[in-house]
Amino acid sequence: MVTSSKNHMTADAVVIGGGLMGTSILYNLVERGMKNSVLFERWTLGSGSTGRSSGIIHLFTDPEEPRARLTLESLRIYRNFAEIVGGSDAGFVNTGFLITVSKNESKAAKKHVLRQQNMGVPIRHVSLEEAQELAPSFSFLEDEVFFWEPKAGYGDPYEVTSAYATRAREKGARVVLDDPVLEIDLEGGRVVAVKTAHGRLETPNVIVATGPWSRTFLSKIGIDLPLQPTLAEVFVLRRPTDQIPNHTGGSDPANGIYFRPEGKDFTLVGGSATPGKIDPDSYTQHPTEETVGRHWSALNRRVPLMSHAEFFRGYTGMYTVTPDQMPVIDLLDGIDGLFVCTGFSGRGFKLAPAVGAVVADLVFDGGTRLTDISSMRIDRF
Numbered sequence: 001m002v003t004s005s006k007n008h009m010t011a012d013a014v015v016i017g018g019g020l021m022g023t024s025i026l027y028n029l030v031e032r033g034m035k036n037s038v039l040f041e042r043w044t045l046g047s048g049s050t051g052r053s054s055g056i057i058h059l060f061t062d063p064e065e066p067r068a069r070l071t072l073e074s075l076r077i078y079r080n081f082a083e084i085v086g087g088s089d090a091g092f093v094n095t096g097f098l099i100t101v102s103k104n105e106s107k108a109a110k111k112h113v114l115r116q117q118n119m120g121v122p123i124r125h126v127s128l129e130e131a132q133e134l135a136p137s138f139s140f141l142e143d144e145v146f147f148w149e150p151k152a153g154y155g156d157p158y159e160v161t162s163a164y165a166t167r168a169r170e171k172g173a174r175v176v177l178d179d180p181v182l183e184i185d186l187e188g189g190r191v192v193a194v195k196t197a198h199g200r201l202e203t204p205n206v207i208v209a210t211g212p213w214s215r216t217f218l219s220k221i222g223i224d225l226p227l228q229p230t231l232a233e234v235f236v237l238r239r240p241t242d243q244i245p246n247h248t249g250g251s252d253p254a255n256g257i258y259f260r261p262e263g264k265d266f267t268l269v270g271g272s273a274t275p276g277k278i279d280p281d282s283y284t285q286h287p288t289e290e291t292v293g294r295h296w297s298a299l300n301r302r303v304p305l306m307s308h309a310e311f312f313r314g315y316t317g318m319y320t321v322t323p324d325q326m327p328v329i330d331l332l333d334g335i336d337g338l339f340v341c342t343g344f345s346g347r348g349f350k351l352a353p354a355v356g357a358v359v360a361d362l363v364f365d366g367g368t369r370l371t372d373i374s375s376m377r378i379d380r381f
């Protein structure tokens with residue numbers, strides 16, 4: 001898996017970061033013909049946000065058209081991963097997702113769902129009776145409103161990352177692990193090389209996909225992006241399977257939680273990011289009792305039999321958050337050959353396949369036809 005960079009002094013493109021984004025970008029560059037591309041990862045594949053990701057892909061949380069279009073394209077790829085990418089089925093499980101919205105939010109939600117339907121998003125409003133049929137173990141209030149995403153589900157973020165890296169390598173790319181990129185060399189307003197812990201590699205194209213480390217990394221070349229690493233706390237419960245044999249995915253914005261089945265016996269529960277900044281190199285690895293208690297209580301309100309579940313394990317990860325919740329996917333004005341792809345908050349899994357194609361389009365064509373990504377430009381900050 002690890003190839004030394006010492007024997008190869010030039011590359012058509014260098015991707016920095018071996019998470020979902022970096023590996024999807026590498027794969028897409030290679031697919032478009034840039035076979036002499038190299039990815040550098042400072043630790044192992046998926047060791048950043050990716051390895052902690054819940055892997056959910058559903059669309060209700062993408063009201064803006066560009067993001068919805070990218071998620072829709074990624075959903076198509078995840079549902080046909082073995083055919084399109086190969087080597088894996090992305091671990092995709094089609095659970096469907098039921099979104100429950102409180103009465104106060106229902107007007108805005110119906111409007112944005114209508115907009116999504118006009119874009120071809122598979123989502124529909126369902127009645128209380130239908131919601132109960134789809135999710136017999138859930139409990140609902142009379143005045144709540146329900147939306148159903150039949151094609152949604154979850155995949156395996158590590159498997160996807162690994163599949164992209166493997167497929168890219170099979171087609172000629174190199175994946176170098178345990179080798180952090182320390183510097184990007186610029187000359188006359190363009191990228192000429194990267195310096196890593198083990199050497200220097202000349203290249204005209206560098207794509208920075210360093211997730212929560214992006215702000216610090218980019219500051220070395222004078223670029224200051226308002227990216228904030230924040231804590232995401234997750235835990236897994238062992239369900240009473242005699243009482244709840246299975247369930248659909250659930251998104252419960254009013255209670256601030258999401259949940260989905262994990263394998264046959266477990267249920268994974270997460271929520272919105274914990275307020276405050278964290279240091280990506282030293283953050284707590286365990287959710288607090290307070291968060292687990294609050295989210296489990298919210299889950300019990302939605303699925304009362306979950307009060308009989310057992311706590312199995314908890315862990316944390318990082319979201320890379322931007323002020324407007326939109327990612328940064330752009331080529332830099334004034335530095336030819338430098339591309340940035342970061343700021344995916346809690347949405348990078350569902351965007352990764354399409355984002356890899358978009359970044360490859362930027363590298364080859366300077367723009368993309370997949371969707372209008374002007375809202376993801378750097379100069380908005």
Ligand SMILES: Cc1cc2nc3c(=O)[nH]c(=O)nc-3n(C[C@H](O)[C@H](O)[C@H](O)COP(=O)(O)OP(=O)(O)OC[C@H]3O[C@@H](n4cnc5c(N)ncnc54)[C@H](O)[C@@H]3O)c2cc1C
Pocket residue numbers: 016017018019020021022040041042043044045046047048049050051052053054055056057157179180181182209210211212213217232233234270316317318319341342343344345346347348349350351
């Ligand atoms: C708990 C949790 C749950 C989530 N759930 C979902 C979900 O259900 N659905 C969804 O769509 N998204 C979800 N996400 C978000 C999604 O996982 C992320 O947006 C996505 O993984 C980001 O991928 P990335 O490649 O940008 O970053 P990362 O995975 O962080 O990858 C960046 C990589 O860059 C490497 N790196 C950093 N600096 C250097 C350097 N100088 N040289 C070389 N390598 C370097 C790091 O080691 C790291 O491997 C979740 C995230 C978390 C934390």
